[in-house]
Amino acid sequence: xxxxxxxxxxxxxxxxxxxxxxxxxxxxxxxxxxxxxxxxxxxxxxxxxxxxxxxxxxxxxxxxxxxxxxxxxxxxxxxxxxxxxxxxxxxxxxxxxxxxxxxxxxxxxxxxxxxxxxxxxxxxxxxxxxxxxxxxxxxxxxxxxxxxxxxxxxxxxxxxxxxxxxxxxxxxxxxxxxxxxxxxxxxxxxxxxxxxxxxxxxxxxxxxxxxxxxxxxxxxxxxxxxxxxxxxxxxxxxxxxxxxxxxxxxxxxxxxxxxxxxxxxxxxxxxxxxxxxxxxxxxxxxxxxxxxxxxxxxxxxxxxxxxxxxxxxxxxxxxxxxxxxxxxxxxxxxxxxxxxxxxxxxxxxxxxxxxxxxxxxxxxxxxxxxxxxxxxxxx
Amino acid sequence: xxxxxxxxxxxxxxxxxxxxxxxxxxxxxxxxxxxxxxxxxxxxxxxxxxxxxxxxxxxxxxxxxxxxxxxxxxxxxxxxxxxxxxxxxxxxxxxxxxxxxxxxxxxxxxxxxxxxxxxxxxxxxxxxxxxxxxxxxxxxxxxxxxxxxxxxxxxxxxxxxxxxxxxxxxxxxxxxxxxxxxxxxxxxxxxxxxxxxxxxxxxxxxxxxxxxxxxxxxxxxxxxxxxxxxxxxxxxxxxxxxxxxxxxxxxxxxxxxxxxxxxxxxxxxxxxxxxxxxxxxxxxxxxxxxxxxxx
Numbered sequence: 001x002x003x004x005x006x007x008x009x010x011x012x013x014x015x016x017x018x019x020x021x022x023x024x025x026x027x028x029x030x031x032x033x034x035x036x037x038x039x040x041x042x043x044x045x046x047x048x049x050x051x052x053x054x055x056x057x058x059x060x061x062x063x064x065x066x067x068x069x070x071x072x073x074x075x076x077x078x079x080x081x082x083x084x085x086x087x088x089x090x091x092x093x094x095x096x097x098x099x100x101x102x103x104x105x106x107x108x109x110x111x112x113x114x115x116x117x118x119x120x121x122x123x124x125x126x127x128x129x130x131x132x133x134x135x136x137x138x139x140x141x142x143x144x145x146x147x148x149x150x151x152x153x154x155x156x157x158x159x160x161x162x163x164x165x166x167x168x169x170x171x172x173x174x175x176x177x178x179x180x181x182x183x184x185x186x187x188x189x190x191x192x193x194x195x196x197x198x199x200x201x202x203x204x205x206x207x208x209x210x211x212x213x214x215x216x217x218x219x220x221x222x223x224x225x226x227x228x229x230x231x232x233x234x235x236x237x238x239x240x241x242x243x244x245x246x247x248x249x250x251x252x253x254x255x256x257x258x259x260x261x262x263x264x265x266x267x268x269x270x271x272x273x274x275x276x277x278x279x280x281x282x283x284x285x286x287x288x289x290x291x292x293x294x295x296x297x298x299x300x301x302x303x304x305x306x307x308x309x310x311x312x313x314x315x316x317x318x319x320x321x322x323x324x325x326x327x328x329x330x331x332x333x334x335x336x337x338x339x340x341x342x343x344x345x346x347x348x349x350x351x352x353x354x355x356x357x358x359x360x361x362x363x364x365x366x367x368x369x370x371x372x373x374x375x376x377x378x379x
Numbered sequence: 380x381x382x383x384x385x386x387x388x389x390x391x392x393x394x395x396x397x398x399x400x401x402x403x404x405x406x407x408x409x410x411x412x413x414x415x416x417x418x419x420x421x422x423x424x425x426x427x428x429x430x431x432x433x434x435x436x437x438x439x440x441x442x443x444x445x446x447x448x449x450x451x452x453x454x455x456x457x458x459x460x461x462x463x464x465x466x467x468x469x470x471x472x473x474x475x476x477x478x479x480x481x482x483x484x485x486x487x488x489x490x491x492x493x494x495x496x497x498x499x500x501x502x503x504x505x506x507x508x509x510x511x512x513x514x515x516x517x518x519x520x521x522x523x524x525x526x527x528x529x530x531x532x533x534x535x536x537x538x539x540x541x542x543x544x545x546x547x548x549x550x551x552x553x554x555x556x557x558x559x560x561x562x563x564x565x566x567x568x569x570x571x572x573x574x575x576x577x578x579x580x581x582x583x584x585x586x587x588x589x590x591x592x593x594x595x596x597x598x599x600x601x602x603x604x605x606x607x608x609x610x611x612x613x614x615x616x617x618x619x620x621x622x623x624x625x626x627x628x629x630x631x632x633x634x635x636x637x638x639x640x641x642x643x644x645x646x647x648x649x650x651x652x653x654x655x656x657x658x659x660x661x662x663x664x665x666x667x668x669x670x671x672x673x674x
Contacts, residue, residue, distance in 0.1 A: 106561065113485070144489050214480035264536075268656060316475075
């Protein structure tokens, strides 16, 4: 779960991480008032979860409160990469000596957390990473003992710091790491991490992504995780509320399957035979009849879906449960779109019997089913 | 001695009294796997599917000579269940449980490495040596004994591809899912090493998917070691929308685009035959075999 910048910073402040002075505004007038309160020059930043807001014009400067109100008004009317801006963060403009990049990231390959840091921070960090990877420091952390003081110190030293500044940067990196531990974050990233002209280190921007699999042990995020994410369409939100892994696409063939790999392969195969998938829907492992029925109703309720392809290869899932779910939808609300069902695996015979008796044909081979659903025979 | 699981395997099932644990205990036994005990804290002294249940793995080992474990316990308890199995010297440890917190998996994998234990999963269908035994939730009837080793990032897609191979008369030596969670015990390179050293495996199928760098790492390994056995692959997700990115650092750390096309291209560069759709794999393997015989 991605946190907004202002949420990330509020967690950081509690740990003593320096962030610019400022406040959160939902209206242009609020932005103006914050500027009046903090004085000086300010930066107005769109609060969105998508990356790349700077290049999209979501960051502007204000030298006077009225100007800040106008800039906030502009940003609050923006939609950045499909995400409507609802709030802006108004912060003091920092006197920048240097822009760094500092991050604690889950390193899947090495099965640990890794510090990534660079003295070439700023909005072009990805370009730096791809063109001159040697400018990004990587320092792996022990998976059990985590970050020791010397880990952070080694990184600060390699970034070229000594004396007081070495200690200050070490502390900041250690606090970013602490944040990742306390909140089970798979990513804590400050870019830019600013060294100010008076030699302080300030997290000018901060992104935190919480590990979704850890949410069960974070009651503090319980309400937040229920809020529909701005990156999600209404149909996706509905499906996800019902425990489905669901991504909306722009074709006309509704797809349901079990297991992400199989569903992806199903999309690939439908594409291969000239069809266009309307969605990716994974009912997961061990789905029961009710879950399958919910998924089917969500898919057939989608206007752009003209036909539906259910592709189940049962392992932990059982064909009879899937069949019961389909039959239940048929009984309760009716099957509204042509349906092709392919099933194989655990309890196949029972599943096929249930579908046969409801007059629904079952295919056993995925290719045949994919060819059938993409052909003119099913329309 | 077969790879990872076979007639020599005597497994305990951790979380045996749960719905899935009990159901798959029955199916594993029907397939021929020796399940010698089950563990569910608080249910010691009972039995499920004719298997005695103990409160701890240690208690199960006082009465049985188990040498492997399969874990079905819920995600919040999976790390400790894995450690309990490792402490008891069980190896391999198959973790069916999905969505385990990354920090828990990280610590568990470090523990396994320190103790020399092989973890399969989490979020895996498990491992099967067709015709001998399975430690997993895969439907046994789509697999058949033979010489192709299969390693996959996906569960159900593995069954799909195994069933294509079986229908084409191509049997499998060992099939396993490396697991779908962000952090897993084995990666493709680990499995390629196992298959290279396994006498009953004469060709390898890798089933990848978008995201991460497991396929690229496997391709590098095949190139660097001049891998001696033929490899064919399928990568799921060409038609899928671009995957989630973990911000800048996520993209940086994988160092790759992570798209299916990029992965397929990299495989082809190192001589791996790549299927456009899963059903092409049997033909690719047959072509490869014919080419090898000609040489």
